[in-house]
Amino acid sequence: MTLVFAAFAVWALAWWGNVWLANGPARDMTATRLAVPVIFGLTLLAIWELVVRGLDVSMVILPPPSVIADKISTSLPILWTDFVQTFVKGALSGYVIGIAAAFVVAVIADRSSFLRRGLLPVGSFVAAMPIVGTAPILVMWYGFDWQSKAAVVVVMVFFPMLVNITAGLQETSAMQRDQMKTWAASYWQGFWKLRLPAAMPFVFNGLKISSTLALIGAIVAEFFGSPISGMGFRISTSVGQLALDMVWAEIFVAALSGSVFYGAIALIERGVTFWHPSQRT
Amino acid sequence: MITASHLDLTFETNDGPVQALRDVNLEIEKGDFVSFIGPSGCGKTTFLRTIAALETPTGGEITVNGMTPEEARKARAYGYVFQAAGLYPWRTIAGNIRLPLEIMGFTKAEQKKRVDKVLELVDLGTFGKKFPWQLSGGMQQRASIARALAFDADILLMDEPFGALDEIVRDHLNEELLKLWARTGKTIGFVTHSIPEAVYLSTKIVVMSPRPGRITDVIESPLPKERPLDIRDSPEFLEIAHRVREGLRAGHAYD
Amino acid sequence: MITASHLDLTFETNDGPVQALRDVNLEIEKGDFVSFIGPSGCGKTTFLRTIAALETPTGGEITVNGMTPEEARKARAYGYVFQAAGLYPWRTIAGNIRLPLEIMGFTKAEQKKRVDKVLELVDLGTFGKKFPWQLSGGMQQRASIARALAFDADILLMDEPFGALDEIVRDHLNEELLKLWARTGKTIGFVTHSIPEAVYLSTKIVVMSPRPGRITDVIESPLPKERPLDIRDSPEFLEIAHRVREGLRAGHAYD
Amino acid sequence: MRWFLPVLTVVAAIIVFWYLACVPMNVKFAMMTAERQGVAVSPEGMQARRDMSAVLLAIRNPVVWPDTWAQDKPRLPAPHQVVAELWRTTAEVAPTSKRSLVFHAWVTLSATLLGFGIGAGAGIILAIGIVHSRAMDMSVMPWAIASQTIPILAIAPMIIVVLNSFGVQGLLPKAIISAYLSFFPVVVGMVKGLRSPGAMDLDQMRTWSATRTQTFWKLRLPASAPYLFASLKIGVASSLVGTIVAELPAGGGQGLGFRLLSGSYYGQTVQIWAALFATAVLAAGLVAIISTVERVTLKRMGLA
Amino acid sequence: ADDLTLQLKWVTQAQFAGYYVAKDKGFYDEEDLNVTIKAGGPDIAPEQVIAAGGADVITTWMAAALAARERGVDLVNIAQPFKTGGLQVNCLKSSGIETPADFPGHTMGVWFYGNEYPFYAWMASLGIKTDGASEDGVTVIKQAFSADPLIQGQADCISTMTYNEYRQILQAGITEDELVTFNYLKEGFGMLEDGLYVLGDKLEDPAFKDEMVRFVRASMKGWKYAEANPAEAAEIVLENDETGAQTLDHQEYMMTEVAKLTAGSNGALDPADYDQTVATLLKAVSPDNPAITKEPEGAYTLEITDAALK
């Protein structure tokens, strides 16, 4: 029980520290920007450790972070294989294909308002189908290896991307489009030089949302059939074996790679849409 | 050179049609400097847009150099300066000015030459590498004018280009514009809210009035082509200004 | 009543500090109508904001009725009209005008009385129930002025309130503003780009110049309080206008 | 009605494509049955066809086409089969029967609504905290993002087991997982919305010396309404996915998620597709309800 | 009445008919028990549920139970209604498989989630590599819980239960003589399937022990009734299926097949079967598949069945 109280104390202390950092003299330093979330995360981990140990929670229900960290350090090769299988082969390729497909359809919808009005409602209906339902079907169609995982990811990212690209392509003002007209620009000149750059803030919005979806999709799809590697495979079989430390090790890798992926896209976004007001302060 | 006869333009909106232009007749000669003035909503912008084939008239006829406006646009006859600067924030000032040149397929070398020239013309020589948001409003407006000048279109259409500038800058740009016009012999259509500006610049002042938008007066300016700034204190100037003001007042509800 | 002495204000930006105000000294008496004029970026807005405690000076001192601007703001001494109308689209015109009254805790009955009064004042009596986007730009601007008037602050600060309006409407609103000022004896700070407007309205014209922003001239107007529109053709008027123009020109790089 | 014809066209195109796709998808099984009944197909023998392209087989054997649209457990059921199954499980059974999709949809819906309530509420509160506390903004936001990269399907069973051990059962565990998925879009949207008032709007409030609370109620909250509704729409759809995911390990029972799974255990593809469509209809319905509320509210606020 | 919760390993189906029949026919009531039966699913680990206190008694396979024991969940077998196992491997003859020696080079579907131990034990003793890397090994895929991979031609062999997936294969049009069947039991790798397990420390409580005695007695009565009346049992299962997706036809089939597995048991665990399961598991120890690494102790008790069946 003392450990549980210690957990509360840690929480209060760290929070106070963060409030001080965030509002204090160093509030705008890069180091502070990094330190605050890190301290917050470490606090969560500390509380987790203390509560699990304090309440003597069974290892088959929730292992403490220290045990998970230990497992991670001893299973790096497995974690790496799984990461390659799920993230690189499944999620990334599906992500790329899904985005490309969304672009093609968005341009088609852009050129014909008839198709836009028809495709978008139907598309949102299709997107509302839960992946837990579509995944088994796609595994049945595309086999057990990463191709079916990529297919699931394609289905998941397609719609958010389509919506965002379509919205982005509408983003130019009437004046900007009229300007292009007065120069007698062709559709594609207008597309490359005006509409696409203007759409970028939206496109990146979609890319960011899709990045978290892609990884989740690839992992979930592995629950419905997979080769004997992959993060989803490892998680589901490890739960069956009550190897909860392995489960959390994989979850950690998933969260880490997902966050890094997200962060990388946010970084590219800064570079590409440097001109947008939201990036300028 | 530009001829509008019995031009009508009606917008269909949710709460009924809006007649933006009714029975507009106007002749603009090659080399004319025509100003459009009139209260808000009288159809100045709409008329300029119709010339540039950005709106399609619902009645009457309009020809540009004997072609339809659409054909003239395809032939890249227009330089259009919109009311707001409308620079693309992801391109530098030079990049923005280069844009229409890229689209029209000028060579790289030609592009550079022209960009440098017009940047100089609007006093932005050292700002080519800056992004639009790093410039004050007035500088952006000038960049947008430079962009319209870069490809040497025969017809220059300008919709309140100096609206956001203070008097001194405005005077300066007015002078520059007059010089450019005198040198190149372009045809210029110019929308403004300022009476002195209209009188100072134009060979022909078109006064418009709203609901429905129509032309109430066309004033040929007797002023010489050469116009120093202090011509604005001359009796001829003041007389024309007075006539414009009267025409304008008739379009308002006050007094 | 408002006293600025040796006021400095420097903004820290990515590419170095920008000195928006340097060594600004100014006295504004109760009941003064002070216009600020000067080229773009000379610190007019910044100075107005500093009076209203929206910016904190980095040097020097400023007092409002003997208090700090912060205290004066807490005491609700200011009515501020921003350059854009800035009405909340989810509130009707009346609702927008009522908003500061709600915040300041006026009673329901008092709110209604005041809203009706100021709506009348700006000629919008029948538009209280409309939403902002159902009004033309000029009407929105008037509503925003009404809002600043509703709670009867002693000091009215207006940042280019008439910038987007055409000459005729502008003249009309200028007259109305002068009447209001004469009747209520408020202290008014007014930013404009138009020399005639500044001269027509003010008891005191402050000419500013940029980089760094500073006051280059303060002109006390000898014009009477009672000012018909055609006072603008009087020699006194033209003389002051000339002096303002000269001061303004000095701040520009041209000629 | 402007969208009616386009949607109809797209749907018609999809249906035609769908029927066509059924042929290669189901052709191998169709040829096998045909062969057993003595119909001549080419090539003969399962073995010979094993590695052949399905499209090729379909083209070479038009005789078996009708059968590809009428199988009991097809790889891809034909549209009319799905519609018939939907009809059978909605119109032809009492809505209170466990054989009725309406019944299962109701079970899923109730957990979704509860979860959505919790998630949207938590999301809004979190967003208010983030907007008003810099420390919360800096520390919570990155972790909120990280939380969404955790595969929910992996931890859903654990959440359920842990909650179970505290005696929490029934609707609530499902609702909590559904809330977990729906809070994020709401946080992101609401933070954006509450921050949408421009510098001038905020300055105006300052010239009136409005308090933080007044600024919140009179400026930030109304200004966030359009963002709120946009994110609520994404949130409610995520919420439904969350419930379905939570139903998988909740230990057999009622709900569309179970229908999906049990369909897959017994190879009943028609049943899976019917459940899928039911879910999509449910989601579309929920989004439509929010859209309607949005339209009415924004209209009354003068924003639409 | 005493409240009891039973956590099943899988969804409601005739595999668990005995318990549903006992509940429906009032056999639990007769023993003054109020039993809640919780259906399971692929993502439910009953071992975890019982460790977390979500159930008093669970059904699971012995291999999984022993594996959980090694991880600190003190599971004890109190009864074994399934005498023999229904797990088998089905291959397509057309793929060229006739004997286990033909496996190398082929793709095999395996159920994981605690069901994989028998497979790895078998492969280990055959000396066939399962890492997918070596030429002379098999490619293992994680098979979802259906017969699709074989039907769709994605695998040459898949795992099936006699009472479920096997029939799905036949129903999909593949005939018995197109199939090769390997029964784990016959291959000597049979392991005890559905047994009843509780936490060891709870057994120290005489009251709990008494509840278990009554529970096992009533459950076995249910099983024997189900064996004798398969049609009625199938209907009872169907009534208890909350998804409303099961078909009577399939459950009747399953009931007849399950009856073959339970027929030989009166509920008591045969220590010889236990020993064989342990021995088989110990043969398969490898770092990748740590079912158990050492002989378990106290993993079963005969006290409950002794008391229940006397």
Ligand SMILES: Nc1ncnc2c1ncn2[C@@H]1O[C@H](COP(=O)(O)OP(=O)(O)OP(=O)(O)O)[C@@H](O)[C@H]1O
């Ligand atoms: N796209 C449109 N749809 C409907 N009505 C329009 C449209 N464009 C302009 N109008 C209407 O046509 C009339 C003329 O508009 P226009 O923009 O030409 O006025 P303007 O003279 O340029 O005014 P301002 O001085 O305010 O720029 C106005 O009543 C306006 O409301």
Ligand SMILES: Nc1ncnc2c1ncn2[C@@H]1O[C@H](COP(=O)(O)OP(=O)(O)OP(=O)(O)O)[C@@H](O)[C@H]1O
């Ligand atoms: N928030 C800020 N951060 C950095 N620099 C600023 C900021 N606000 C104003 N400035 C700078 O301070 C100077 C004065 O700006 P201010 O807005 O007061 O000019 P102004 O006289 O109102 O011009 P205008 O006529 O264009 O409105 C300018 O150089 C401007 O770039």
Ligand SMILES: Cc1ncc(C[n+]2csc(CCO)c2C)c(N)n1
């Ligand atoms: C105690 C117990 N252990 C494992 C299984 C696994 N199992 C048996 S049949 C089947 C497929 C669906 O019928 C699966 C996964 C079970 N059911 N019961």
Ligand SMILES: [Mg+2]
């Ligand atoms: Mg206009």
Ligand SMILES: [Mg+2]
């Ligand atoms: Mg300003």
